[in-house]
Amino acid sequence: MKFWIQVIWIMAIAFLLELFLPWWAVALAGAMVGYLSGLGRWRNFKAGFTAIFLFWALYALAILLFTHSPLPDRVAAILNLPANGFLLVLVTGFFGGIAGGLGAMAGAEIRKFSAPAKTR
Amino acid sequence: MRFIRLVLLLALPILFCVTFNSKRGILPPFGKLLDPVAGFWQNCVGENHVPGSGGSLQGLKSAATLVYDERHVPHIFAQNDEDLYFLQGYATARDRLFQMDLQTRAAAGRLSEIIDNPAVLRNDRMMRRQGMMEGAESTIRAMRADPQTTLAVEAYTRGVNAWIEELCTKSLPFEYKLLNFRPEPWTELKCGLLLKLMSRDLTGHTTDMERTNAHLLLGDSLFAQLFPTNPLDGSPIVPSGTDYAFDPVKIDTPSTFRPLELLPSLYYPEIDPHNGSNNWAVSGKKTKSGHPILSNDPHLGLRMPSLWYEIQLHGGTHNCYGASLPGAPGIIIGFNEKIAWGVTNASRDVLDWYHIEFQDANRNAYKYNGDWRKTQKKVEEIKLADGSIYYDTVIYTHHGPVVYDRNFGQEGWPGNIAMRWAAHDSSNEALTFLLLNRAQNYDDYRKAISHFTCPGQNFIFAAQDGDVAITQQGRFPVKWPGQGSYIMDGSQPLHEWQAYIPFAQNPTTRNPERGFVSSANQYPADSAYPYNQAGRYEHFRNRRINTELEKMNGITPTDMMTFQNDNYNLKAADYLPVMLRYLDRKKLSPAQQALIADLEKWNFVNDAEQTAPAVWEEWWDATRQAICKDELGSPTHPAEWPESYVLGNILLSQPNHAIIDDKTTPEVEDATAILHRALDTAEFYLAEWKQENAGKEWKWFEYNNVTVQHLLRLAPLGHDHLYMGGNASIVNATRKNTGASWRMVVELGPEVKAWGVYPGGPSGNPGSKHYDSYVAQWAAGQYNELHLYRSAEGAKNAGKTIHEFQPN
Numbered sequence: 001m002k003f004w005i006q007v008i009w010i011m012a013i014a015f016l017l018e019l020f021l022p023w024w025a026v027a028l029a030g031a032m033v034g035y036l037s038g039l040g041r042w043r044n045f046k047a048g049f050t051a052i053f054l055f056w057a058l059y060a061l062a063i064l065l066f067t068h069s070p071l072p073d074r075v076a077a078i079l080n081l082p083a084n085g086f087l088l089v090l091v092t093g094f095f096g097g098i099a100g101g102l103g104a105m106a107g108a109e110i111r112k113f114s115a116p117a118k119t120r
Numbered sequence: 121m122r123f124i125r126l127v128l129l130l131a132l133p134i135l136f137c138v139t140f141n142s143k144r145g146i147l148p149p150f151g152k153l154l155d156p157v158a159g160f161w162q163n164c165v166g167e168n169h170v171p172g173s174g175g176s177l178q179g180l181k182s183a184a185t186l187v188y189d190e191r192h193v194p195h196i197f198a199q200n201d202e203d204l205y206f207l208q209g210y211a212t213a214r215d216r217l218f219q220m221d222l223q224t225r226a227a228a229g230r231l232s233e234i235i236d237n238p239a240v241l242r243n244d245r246m247m248r249r250q251g252m253m254e255g256a257e258s259t260i261r262a263m264r265a266d267p268q269t270t271l272a273v274e275a276y277t278r279g280v281n282a283w284i285e286e287l288c289t290k291s292l293p294f295e296y297k298l299l300n301f302r303p304e305p306w307t308e309l310k311c312g313l314l315l316k317l318m319s320r321d322l323t324g325h326t327t328d329m330e331r332t333n334a335h336l337l338l339g340d341s342l343f344a345q346l347f348p349t350n351p352l353d354g355s356p357i358v359p360s361g362t363d364y365a366f367d368p369v370k371i372d373t374p375s376t377f378r379p380l381e382l383l384p385s386l387y388y389p390e391i392d393p394h395n396g397s398n399n400w401a402v403s404g405k406k407t408k409s410g411h412p413i414l415s416n417d418p419h420l421g422l423r424m425p426s427l428w429y430e431i432q433l434h435g436g437t438h439n440c441y442g443a444s445l446p447g448a449p450g451i452i453i454g455f456n457e458k459i460a461w462g463v464t465n466a467s468r469d470v471l472d473w474y475h476i477e478f479q480d481a482n483r484n485a486y487k488y489n490g491d492w493r494k495t496q497k498k499v500e501e502i503k504l505a506d507g508s509i510y511y512d513t514v515i516y517t518h519h520g521p522v523v524y525d526r527n528f529g530q531e532g533w534p535g536n537i538a539m540r541w542a543a544h545d546s547s548n549e550a551l552t553f554l555l556l557n558r559a560q561n562y563d564d565y566r567k568a569i570s571h572f573t574c575p576g577q578n579f580i581f582a583a584q585d586g587d588v589a590i591t592q593q594g595r596f597p598v599k600w601p602g603q604g605s606y607i608m609d610g611s612q613p614l615h616e617w618q619a620y621i622p623f624a625q626n627p628t629t630r631n632p633e634r635g636f637v638s639s640a641n642q643y644p645a646d647s648a649y650p651y652n653q654a655g656r657y658e659h660f661r662n663r664r665i666n667t668e669l670e671k672m673n674g675i676t677p678t679d680m681m682t683f684q685n686d687n688y689n690l691k692a693a694d695y696l697p698v699m700l701r702y703l704d705r706k707k708l709s710p711a712q713q714a715l716i717a718d719l720e721k722w723n724f725v726n727d728a729e730q731t732a733p734a735v736w737e738e739w740w741d742a743t744r745q746a747i748c749k750d751e752l753g754s755p756t757h758p759a760e761w762p763e764s765y766v767l768g769n770i771l772l773s774q775p776n777h778a779i780i781d782d783k784t785t786p787e788v789e790d791a792t793a794i795l796h797r798a799l800d801t802a803e804f805y806l807a808e809w810k811q812e813n814a815g816k817e818w819k820w821f822e823y824n825n826v827t828v829q830h831l832l833r834l835a836p837l838g839h840d841h842l843y844m845g846g847n848a849s850i851v852n853a854t855r856k857n858t859g860a861s862w863r864m865v866v867e868l869g870p871e872v873k874a875w876g877v878y879p880g881g882p883s884g885n886p887g888s889k890h891y892d893s894y895v896a897q898w899a900a901g902q903y904n905e906l907h908l909y910r911s912a913e914g915a916k917n918a919g920k921t922i923h924e925f926q927p928n
Contacts, residue, residue: 024141060156072164092156095150109129
């Protein structure tokens, strides 16, 4: 599976799962695609991280740009960061990315464990 | 090996998700919070957004309309009272649910459920030990006994719950996401708790322990001079010279009474003594238009979201507008098409304390009238954030709950003190407001306020037909001199509240000769009034207001708005010139000469840019300290200090008074010596302030630092260093965290016109532009025009968002 195709799959599944599951669904999406990809751990982490980073950061950025709400600045300040909503967009993306990446890595490992001969 | 790796790699994402799905200490649940799909990002809304939508609404009886105007103020048009209060609850919850939830949890002593903190637990215990829940329950019983309040509180509760049911994880208010909890159903009891919280804010300030200690530390003679029972000067609410031609209620007075014993420092949550208010109404003969004008500004804690929620209620048969309390049906301060009304705090003492002697360590009985009376015990279960339960036993006497005992107050102190508080008594204050909302004339006003017992208020009134009036209303106990000013003896029937002043004998005045009525938390009547008026009274605002109103003629609403923002510092004008005269100029250092020069050219106005007000504050405060600390500064037995006006008058007229001398030094100090010492202290603290504030000048707005703080005390959700003047004891009574929480001016012409503003915004959502939309405007002394639309059509033409509702 091509890297960017994998990323798009994770994004799509994460988006669908989050319609009815809480935020940790992004890790689940990473795990599902990670299992199916049959690729290595590190590559899966990168794909999972990239996918959810983009999903969350772009979603957050869209909200920031469309609403001009003062809340992102305020939340950044509450979290003791510089009061800047754009910074919080990155933090949001990074945080989701970690969840997605760890999930994808775990998915790949399950595949490896259950069917070790087929990898690579 | 492979297995271990699998377990490890599986554990990582699970651990990550579990960790960040819940709150860790003070850290929020990061995953839930940051998730753009359901976390805080969903609370970011654009300028035109209003929560929810119109459509069919379960619980509504007939079609109704809710119009949000350009400022996001809701205007409700319903065909009957039930739908009106249903929609009031619904609309208020849309904007202010978290605030309503948090305030009522606080009143019920339940904050520990969501916040893990020992100070919060202590506060929860205090709320329970002072019987807030019992007070709320008795309020609800009284509401239930009246059909009008029953209907209103039931409908309001259903309305709040209708909104709560529409919420999902995504649409939860921001603070729930931050603290990781969910709203629980609203109840009628919560309406009662909210009203008790107001009672506590307005009658909860107590100095009885501190006054007991002050009396015992000073001795009878010095105490009598420093704590006069009748205010020395000032201008009572009911003009002097009023004839009180009635037979006062007589009570029995004990033959001797002295406070019993020195008390240790007992924990009591601070209730800002600067909570207060101004109101005045000028009659048509003093106004330009010939119509009466009413003004009111309650000074309370400045919070985000604001204590007040502006709303119009049109219920088919009546139509009113004003400031409501989120959590209570009706409007508290406002106007309708015929009249306007407002309140200030009566500040009378309706909270007393009694020493209790238990029969033995089992505490099943206490001494009363030469016999033993049975106690009742209530075990309070306080749920903590970690799921465990904290148990606290509270003992009840016929006076009230024993707040301080071996379990609470001061470790190792053997005493027991019970609380007698008017807020525990059954009463239906909500009825007063529902009736005022509908009142058409003076008689309706008098009838409406007759239901009001606690917290005692100065109800001001003005009507289109020309009447202006004010009444100090509440149920006030008749007290003998000194009764309830100290900790009393709970075994003596004569120490109890024996009778109440009849409503008809409460101080009141209608259309007085001087052409205006006013109040600013001063004492209600002059010494001709045949009752003890014990309370905590303000001595400067009332004199400034009455002097200026006396002079004014051809008054316009704009004049009244300007006067609500008046920054003249009467306290400084009273005392500073004499203090300056006492100084020995040769003794001043160059730095002190600069401070004094600043004070000498000061016009006594606390404007934002002035530096003199900060110098005055520091010098005055240091003077009080230098005079009182030697006699009344005991750290083990905290004592009350004399009021500023008493100290000021002593400084003016008796510079060698015994209280002025510092007893800790061998020499005898007079006013001059003390004032020089105080100036040294002031100089030191001002220099320190400058150092802590990056070398800035102590301009008044920088020094006063008016702050509107979020309920959770999160600085990024509040505003500080607002550019404005004012201070306590000034008409614009804005001081640090307290101030004019709602300013309103109403002109009662053929078409009622009104203006108002509060430090906050209609929305409780910090992600909305309407969260703090009035803060800057309020600080600048500007007002919004308030629109009382006669019909839904009128509102719809002018409104911005229209929600039409149909019954389901």
